[in-house]
Amino acid sequence: MLIDQGDLAGALSLLDQTRELAPDWVDLIVLTGETQARLGLRDEAVASFRRYLGLSDADRHGAMLHLALLGAAPAPDMTQTPYVRALFDDFSDRFDRSLLQDLAYRGPALAAELIGTGGPDGLGSVLDLGCGTGLVGERLRVHCAWLDGIDLSDGMLEKARAKKIYDGLYQGDVAAFLFDPPRLYDWIVAVDVLNYVGALDQVMTGLGLALRSGGRAVFTVEALDTSGAAEREVMRLLPTLRYGHSAEYVRAMAAAARLTVLDQRTEVLRLEAGKPLSAHVFTVQRPADGAVVAAGSGELDPEPRISS
Ligand SMILES: C[S@@+](CC[C@H](N)C(=O)[O-])C[C@H]1O[C@@H](n2cnc3c(N)ncnc32)[C@H](O)[C@@H]1O
Incomplete structure (x- = not known):
């Protein structure tokens, strides 16, 4: 809700507090990285996406694409990552x-x-x-x-x-x-x-x-x-x-x-x-x-x- 309302700093603070309770929750780590990137906190965002990749078997959240956007990795071949497939599997009902x-x-x-x-x-x-x-x-x-x-x-x-x-x-x-x-x-x-x-x-x-x-x-x-x-x-x-x-x-x-x-x-x-x-x-x-x-x-x- 805070992100939707444009209160990115407030959202990040809440995400940080929640991660203390659930440090390995990958969805939360990706959301944290996205929010950090939108706030211009590049190094923190890069660290979040790398942490996600370290915890996940497959990059379903497009972390490599985020890293590419942040200039921290080459753009991956999107057709070879599980990201698009996972995105549309999740989206199909709606x-x-x-x-x-x-x-x-x-x-x-x-x-x-x-x-x-x-x-x-x-x-x-x-x-x-x-x-x-x-x-x-x-x-x-x-x-x-x-x-x-x-x-x-x-x-x-x-x-x-x-x-x-x-x-x-x-x-x-x-x-x-x-x-x-x-x-x-x-x-x-x-x-x-x-x-x-x-x-x-x-x-x-x-x-x-x-x-x-x-x-x-x-x-x-x-x-x-x-x-x-x-x-x-x-x-x-x-x-x-x-x-x-x-x-x-x-x-x-x-x-x-x-x-x-x-x-x-x-x-x-x-x-x-x-x-x-x-x-x-x-x-x-x-x-x-x-x-x-x-x-x-x-x-x-x-x-x-x-x-x-
Ligand atoms: C925005 S939807 C459009 C679906 C449909 N063409 C339409 O207009 O309603 C994009 C679709 O492309 C599929 N897609 C994306 N990349 C693909 C790829 N490399 N090979 C096959 N399907 C792909 C996705 O799974 C998704 O179903």
Whole structure:
């Protein structure tokens, strides 16, 4: 309550007192670290997150990401940490209500509008990458001959399964799935997912592998505000523990994977702390006779600069 009211110093004092009673309570240690970081107590925050890592078998709370934000560790590969999975397992019961009612989530509607109905033959085979609870799938189902979904979180997949709208549901990482898909797709959609991924070279290459020739993909990235930032900044780990990407970076990664950008727009995706959150929304296409090329091997620096 004190944190919600903005009384961070009061909250920290209470957290310190509580930790005296329960020194190894990991949730409390993470909350302490977050509060210290927000108060600018960097060294104390770093010590808290390190203490958490020392006590935990797995980094479910994203302590490595916090350490990266504090400049005390390199940014970890988010797809390899248990953090995202744990985050959405915990969130799955509240996800639909929270996103649709509280956060004015527009992602599924935006994707449905861009993808359309596919005409008399429908959309064909469709893959929902990072399908979550199925909010995007619900919009597209009626137009799909086949609809697959893939997600990291079992909790989210359970909700999607209960809706009975997917022909196939898979648990795993988006890039790994795209490199070994069970079929080729006419459409692939990834809404509000790639901001949990970071570097996009693998995903762009994977889109080229999992799309049929001429197939299309619609995806969002959280728009990185590059004003005032270093010239070549292409993505940034944000205080929200998600990544922002520049549109220029996405275009370069798509081009390196020989995907044609058909459409690019910037839209309000949802609210974040009561303010509009902007996303770049891309529609790309695998050329009709397009060979598959690995993104990152072409004109772009294979080690894009990540700042945190
Ligand atoms: C904000 S939710 C969006 C869900 C859905 N696309 C929608 O628009 O309602 C993000 C989802 O992406 C999944 N996710 C994040 N990173 C992933 C990854 N590397 N591989 C697979 N799923 C991932 C999460 O588990 C979560 O369900």
